[in-house]
Amino acid sequence: MAGEQRPRLGPQLRETLTRITEDAARLLGVEGAGLRLVDGEELVRVATYGPADAVMLRERLRLGESLSGRVAAAGRPLILGDSDDDPTRDPVYRGRAQLHGFRSWLGVPLRDRERVIGVLVMQSRAERRFRADDVRLLEAFAGQAAVAIENAQLLERERERRRQLEAVREVTVRLAGATDLPALLRLISRLATELLAVPSVAVFLWDEVTSTLVPRAWHGFGEWFGELRVGLGEGVAGVVALRRVGMIVDDYRSIPFAQPTVLERSGARAVLAEPLLYEGELRGVIIASLQEPGRTFTEQDRQLFGLFAAQAAIAIEHARLHLARDRALAEAEAARRRLDELVASVPGVVWEASGRPDAGQQRIDFVSEHVEAMLGYSVAEWLATPNFWLSIVHPEDQERAAQEAAEIFAGRRPGTSEFRWLAKDGRARWVEARSAVLCDEFGQPVGMRGVTLDTTDRKRAEWTQRFLAEAGAVLASSLDYEATIQRAADLVVPTLADWCTVFLLTEGGQTQRVAVAYADETKAELAQTLRGYPPSPNSPRGSVAEAMRTGQAVLSPEIPADYLENIAQDARHLEIMRGLAFRSSLTVPLRVRGEVLGALALFRCEASRRYDQVDLALAEDLAHRVAVAIDNARLYREAQRAIRQREEFLSIAAHELKTPITSLRGFAQVLLRQFDGKPARDQGVVRRALEVIEQQSDRLARLVSQLLDTSRLEAGRLVLDRQPTDLARLVREATARVQVNINHHTIGVEAPAEALAVVDPLRLEQVLTNLIDNAVKYSPSGGRIEVELVRAGEELLRLIVRDRGLGIGPEERARIFDRFYQAHGSDHRSGLGLGLYISRQIVELHGGSIAAEFPPDGGTRFVISLPAGPIRAAAPRAPARSS
């Protein structure tokens, strides 16, 4: 940028000057001419005629320097007859002149009034060419030329100013559109460089906070420039800011308030500065500077710059206002968004309304979007309908809610009200409305504002706690089985359900409808008819079966339309179920200790009370307590039964023992009397007595033995004495022994020749004898009893005892191996009911099993399976008992 010359001579002016020079040369008839104009302390070559480097070698001369300089300084013409005449003449210049053959030189000053404005120079190849009349001629010409030059310069200046004004106008237009402040400032500095044709421009803005001028845009300075902070009075900018008037500095280096950094690094010489003022307020300073030595800013420059600065200041202000407005808008937007977000984050409905809350024309002015999520009604619906909030209050709560709201409104103090709203889908939600009252300038209430929170979950939780506590108390209050079940059903209705059925699994694996409770008395008849339709046990489609099978609750918030059709057993059944009008169902299995006892089926008929997950959780909790209560009642009942059984057994045992003792003792006494001779000895009597004594003591022994075995078994102290035994032989011999005492039955034996096993022979004989005795007992009309021993595999033997007697009824079959079991009622018994129990224990201690079968052609078939087990290689330890 340095060295770039400002074109100070417009083309027209230059042409004028050239013409003048030519005319002068022609006038005097010389070969070379030139014209210099004064510029400050220098003379500038502006036009030449002929070889310029001979006429005027140097472009600029200082006043007093060289020939032209002397003319201008003295203000008088000068003649040089011969180049050699003047020894002070520049040798280079002399050489040039000589080169071109110029020998004579004439220079006259151009004057504008008294001021020397230039020098006109003539050169000739002839020696001593110029005389006094040449001088007078040239002076006269010079006078006219001066005028012409002056006019031309004026014209030029005029043109220049017009051009500059135009430039400023143009600049203004370009500045007007800019609203982005940084871009605008850059534009301003760039336009300034173009306008003034300077390399460096800087725009400082005044910073209120730090009270300094801060450079905001610049051209022609390095990055270091941005670090500057200029205080009032510092440097050119600071002084201009202080004085609020523009300034021209010809040489920055010479001013006392120059800033050291700028001085060092910018190389600035001429500086032009203008304040940026808006309505008298200092906004900043704009500075233009040149590094070019010798060049300075003119007054014209300053005026131009001043106009520019004014326009720039306006543009800056506009941009600022624009920025401020944008910022304000952005802040308002941000504030609004923040408010929206706050409102949205409230877990309730934020609202504002005008008018009395219970009045028909009450209007909601604002309601937050949360209302849609909570109730399903859109914001638009809320705002459009007068008194909307009250219209969706649950009918039962409407009067109270309206009254409470009116009281708060009238009282003008904040208040709370609880009530239910009905959502669009019909469900009820409990809410708590916290309101404040809005009043006008006179203190009269005009509206309300507040937050309404959904408290359904909280209320439900509270209610659930109370319900379960109550349920617990009710269920624990009785151990009576039937009563407990009915109480369970009654607990559920009407709070948890409109209808409740309790299903239980019977011992046979059937599902039975055990208790029913319902709120609506008109359904009593339907309930009665329903008894005729026991639950279909294997129906996989019913939710009761599903719940019991999977052990998981089945929730149907809306019972599907075809469900009833699927599970109905016939048309009448379907009709009954339809008549019950169930809409929502919840079936929960009753489980305790990992076992499914049955199920609780709950039903609701109203749309507004559909079952949901919360209900399910409560029902499961309740079902658990019910199951435990039922289980307790059952266990209690069983305990009672066991106690009764034991008592019964004791009385039977006493009875059974006393009977043989009676005749045993009696006949002993009879014998003693025989020996005493009263009445007379009778052989028959003696014989009979001894017979009975023998029989009855044997019977007594057996009974006692059974009691002892049972006692040992219960204590886990029955021990087997196992030996390798030939079971076939054992069976044959034992059967033969028993047959001896049996008159009305025949016993057939089928056994292989030999069947070895490691068993306790005495105990097995006990078992076989017991089974045969039972067979005899259970076929009172005599008949055939079959005993069979077969091999059923490599290591398995089967012993079978079959009779064709009365058999055992299906209800009893599961219990025959129980202790104290007495078939055929307690009248017709003999024995303690321990035989089968002991037999089974003995068989199982051998590692085998015993089962009772009931063939279709009557009677009973006992099957004992015994593992044959490894036989010891050595000979049997003791032989089997010989008959």
Next chain:
Amino acid sequence: MTAAVRVLVVDDDAAIRDLVEIVLAGGGYEVRTAEDGAAALELVREVRPDLILLDMRMPVMDGWTFARRYRQQPDSSAPIIVLTAARDAAARSEEIVADGYLAKPFNVTELLALVGQHTQSA
């Protein structure tokens, strides 16, 4: 000679029937036996006993039922003595409003004494 006093013994246990029969026969009584209530009812139509010794637990028809049926019959004035192995013999006796009881096992002497006692008037 006065007619012998007839005693009816009703008990399902054969050994006990034999015992009582032998003892009472030795005491000069005429003894008839029955193994259950039904057989006993048949017998009383034929032979009117002067005393009935009645066991309570019997198959086919028990002592309670026999006592009820017997008393419904006209001409059924024989005293009944309950023979029972039950713990509370007195209670059994009261249940049928019997005239006495004998707890099993009993003494032969006791038996004779009791029978004598209830057949004095015969």
